[in-house]
Structures are given as C-alpha cells and as structure tokens.
Amino acid sequence: MNRPIKVLLAGVGSLNNYGCEAIVRGTAAMFQDEWPECTLIVATKTPADDAVRFRDCGNVQFVQEGLRFTPKRLWKGFLRRIGIGAGVPVRMNSLLYRDKQIFLSCGGDNFCEAPDGSLYNILQDLMMLGSNAAEAGLLYSLWGASVGPFSKKDTERKIAEHLQAAQLLCLRERIAFDYVSSLPLDNNHILQVADPAYYMEVQPTAAIPRQPGEQLIGVNISPLACSPADFTAFNTLLAQHKNIRLLCIPHVISTQGDAQDDVSFMESFRAQSPYASRIDILPAGLGATATKGYIAQCDLLIAARMHACVAGCSAGTPTLFLTYSSKGVGMAEYVYGHRKWVLSTRNLTGQDLVAKTESMLSEIAALHAYLKANNTRFKSDAIRALHHLKQTYTGKKQPVAMPALSHVH
Structure with a gap:
C-alpha cells in the first residue's frame, strides 16, 4: 500500500494577510483538482484559528510555524523583562520537514532582500528548512516566488548556492525568471508560472449599493x-x-x-x-x-x-x-x-x-x-507548477530548464 503523500507549505506566516490565505486556498484547490492523494500541511503562526477558517477544505492541515519556547528565547525574554535587551523573535522550526515527502517554500517576495540589502529572518529560516528538507530526501520546490534581485554579490552567490538544493523553482513573473536564469545554476527545473492565488475562486458577496452614474x-x-x-x-x-x-x-x-x-x-x-x-x-x-x-x-x-x-x-x-x-x-x-x-x-x-x-x-x-477572457490562462499557468511538481515526484525525471511563459496579448 502506498503511503500518503504529505506536502509541507511554509513561509505564509499569518493568514490575516489575505494574500497568504489566497496562496494557501489556491494551492489547496490545485491539489484537490490535480493530485487529491496529497495532504497539504501548512505551517502558520495561528494553526488552530486557521484550521477553523479552512474547515471547508478537507485536504488541508495546519501546524505551528515557529518555536516559541526555546531555551534562548526564554532566557532573552527574562532579560527583556528586567530591562536588558529586546528579546529575540520567534524563528521558524527547521524540523518541520520531518515525516513529509515534499516541501513547498512559499513564494511571494520571501526570496527578496530588505531595503538595506540584508536578508529577512523569514528568508534565512526558509533557506535552513529547505536545505534540511533536501538533505533528508524531500522534493524541495520554490512555490510561486519572486526572487531577487540581490544587490550584494556575496548575497547573490549565497542564494544561488542554496537554490541548487531545490529540484523545482516555480517563479511567478518574467523578471524573476530572467534573473534566476542568469544565476550560475544547474540541475534545476526553472519554470515560470502564475501565482497560486490566481487559482482561488471568487466568493459571491452582497451587492454594494450604487448611485446612478457612480x-x-x-x-x-x-x-x-x-x-x-x-x-x-x-x-x-x-x-x-x-x-x-x-x-x-x-x-x-x-x-x-x-x-x-x-x-x-x-x-x-x-x-x-x-x-x-x-x-x-x-x-x-x-x-x-x-x-x-x-x-x-x-x-x-x-x-x-x-x-x-x-x-x-x-x-x-x-x-x-x-x-x-x-x-x-x-x-x-x-x-x-x-x-x-x-x-x-x-x-x-x-x-x-x-x-x-x-x-x-x-x-x-x-x-x-x-x-x-484571460482568467483561464491565469489558472492554467498557476496549475502548471503542480503539473511539473507531480511529474518530478512521480516520474523521477532528471531536472531540465523549463522555458518562460509566452502569450499572445
């Protein structure tokens, strides 16, 4: 009997960001349509609340994203309470990949630099989790990402070295695709797709009152x-x-x-x-x-x-x-x-x-x-990522560079 396929999605943080909620809903809908044997396990800051919000989605589970009560945080928290230091932020659990088969590193702009050229904590955490997942044999993919550009060559080199661990890089726009394609990468699928949020359906709502001519x-x-x-x-x-x-x-x-x-x-x-x-x-x-x-x-x-x-x-x-x-x-x-x-x-x-x-x-x-007229294209380009993910996982094909999208407008 085949074991169930568990897919970890991390990097969305809080679903009070409706964009993150849309990424999760779009991704869940794609799996339901294309690969229903999978269970999507989403790491968030408030998993209990999010499970209630997603009670209509049977193929989605939620887990705690961060480690709140580490010895370091407890000690730094104590010092902050007596006026020493500012404590330390909650960081992502780098062992979330355990008992999963696929790791999707949520895109958006997580793989971009801060205004001062530094790397946000969430990017550093996702890189650590991605490296751990790849070393443990999981299929590791960036999922609907914008990547870079990075202003510092040392940072760019560090990012490129990390991306070598991913079997699939699903990039949500042409500028990111061209940038990543210019990096010294090999043995990767580099694929332009649409953001998974394009796959989320519209919920009918009450009509907004309108004045004539307004x-x-x-x-x-x-x-x-x-x-x-x-x-x-x-x-x-x-x-x-x-x-x-x-x-x-x-x-x-x-x-x-x-x-x-x-x-x-x-x-x-x-x-x-x-x-x-x-x-x-x-x-x-x-x-x-x-x-x-x-x-x-x-x-x-x-x-x-x-x-x-x-x-x-x-x-x-x-x-x-x-x-x-x-x-x-x-x-x-x-x-x-x-x-x-x-x-x-x-x-x-x-x-x-x-x-x-x-x-x-x-x-x-x-x-x-x-x-x-183009909504079908948006959805087709979004689920393109899942088609290649499934093919890579089930087909065991050697990764090859994939072309960017081209459309007649």
Whole structure:
C-alpha cells in the first residue's frame, strides 16, 4: 500500500494577510483538482484559528510555524523583562520537514532582500528548512516566488548556492525568471508560472449599493508601499471626479496601528480627506475569498499589495498596479503583456494618478473583457507548477530548464 503523500507549505506566516490565505486556498484547490492523494500541511503562526477558517477544505492541515519556547528565547525574554535587551523573535522550526515527502517554500517576495540589502529572518529560516528538507530526501520546490534581485554579490552567490538544493523553482513573473536564469545554476527545473492565488475562486458577496452614474473604484494602499503624503493624490482624484466613490479594501489585517495594518492606514486616509463621505472601508476579518467578491463588484481597482492585484485581475476587475519594486512591474507585465497599467508609489502625484485612472476608465469595457477572457490562462499557468511538481515526484525525471511563459496579448 502506498503511503500518503504529505506536502509541507511554509513561509505564509499569518493568514490575516489575505494574500497568504489566497496562496494557501489556491494551492489547496490545485491539489484537490490535480493530485487529491496529497495532504497539504501548512505551517502558520495561528494553526488552530486557521484550521477553523479552512474547515471547508478537507485536504488541508495546519501546524505551528515557529518555536516559541526555546531555551534562548526564554532566557532573552527574562532579560527583556528586567530591562536588558529586546528579546529575540520567534524563528521558524527547521524540523518541520520531518515525516513529509515534499516541501513547498512559499513564494511571494520571501526570496527578496530588505531595503538595506540584508536578508529577512523569514528568508534565512526558509533557506535552513529547505536545505534540511533536501538533505533528508524531500522534493524541495520554490512555490510561486519572486526572487531577487540581490544587490550584494556575496548575497547573490549565497542564494544561488542554496537554490541548487531545490529540484523545482516555480517563479511567478518574467523578471524573476530572467534573473534566476542568469544565476550560475544547474540541475534545476526553472519554470515560470502564475501565482497560486490566481487559482482561488471568487466568493459571491452582497451587492454594494450604487448611485446612478457612480463609478466605484476599489483602493488598496498599504503602509509599507505608500505614505500619508500619497493621500493627496487620491484626494485630487476625488476632487476632479465627483462621480467617483472609493472603496478601501484592506488586504493585511494586523494589530491596530501596526506597521502592516491596512485598516488603520486607510482609516487615517479617510479621516484627513475632505471627501470622506465618498470613501468607504471594508470591515476587517472578511477573509480572502469574500474580499475578492467585493473587488469583483468594483469598476476599477488601484492596489499596492500584489495579491490584491491578483484578486482584481482574476476577478475580471481592471487593475492598476501601484508598485514599489520590480516584482509588481513583473506581475503587471504578466497580466497585460506590457507596463502601461503600472504606477510607481515613489513620488506619486495627483496628476499621475488622475491621468492613469482616466485612461483606464476610458478602456474599461475592453479591459474587463480582456481579463475575463484571460482568467483561464491565469489558472492554467498557476496549475502548471503542480503539473511539473507531480511529474518530478512521480516520474523521477532528471531536472531540465523549463522555458518562460509566452502569450499572445
């Protein structure tokens, strides 16, 4: 009798980040459709809560991501309480791979550097876990990742050496694919795919009340990608277009006032705006699928968080990518085949935002039809990763470099 195939997915952290929830839901749906013999085991910060949230997904289990009560953390925590030091963060359990057969290292931008060129703890932890998994004989794959670029050659060399341990590198946009292909790698599958979040379905939601002639624009602005100075650009848009109403769409829910919290950031936007009566905010806690359902009702989406953009494009809502790094540019290019619908958050002006918004609204019917027509492509490109994962695991084929995606737009 064949033993069950256990697949570990790590790197998503908290599912209060709806992008991480969308990655898990999309991945679970792909396994259910394509490889139902597998059990997906997801490492998160709050596994008990997440198991309740996913009670409709029979093929998903959750485990604790980090080790909270290590001797070092207990000692450092004691010192912090008496005013010595700042303690140490919870780090990922590097033994999560035990009793699993496949390890998926969650993509997003985990394999990217910090603004100062250093490596985030989560990347260092994922590399340790990946190395341990590969040494133990697991099939190790990056899963829907943006990788680099790394500004320091020593760091780039370290990353390249680590990626040699992975049998499959599933990269979610062409810029990352080209970058990884330029590294001195061999014996790897290097594959361009779509982000697994494209595979998550839309949950029908209650109709948003609309006034005759009103245009509803969804907005996702995050405190990490934008600043309070950017509020002026959206106020300019509202000032010049009296028929526009904004629906602020949180995609990361965190502690009130936390640096990651979309809700408090957008509440501060509404509080300072002279057009607050035309700004609504979705409540916290809706989850990824319901939020995608509300995005589907918008005429247009302007979003800074990339998985909010993924939700918009896969729901058929024309989406303007507010970008702060190459990953956003690459993901917009994947969707549209060009970079026209990209706007940098660096030095964002009201004039630029109004011009891009007006341009998109003038083509809104064609853009909506284009996205609807391409949703099959998005899902097909997402599940392409699982096809190659299954083939690598069951076929025992020697890894070969795989081409990037090419599409007629």
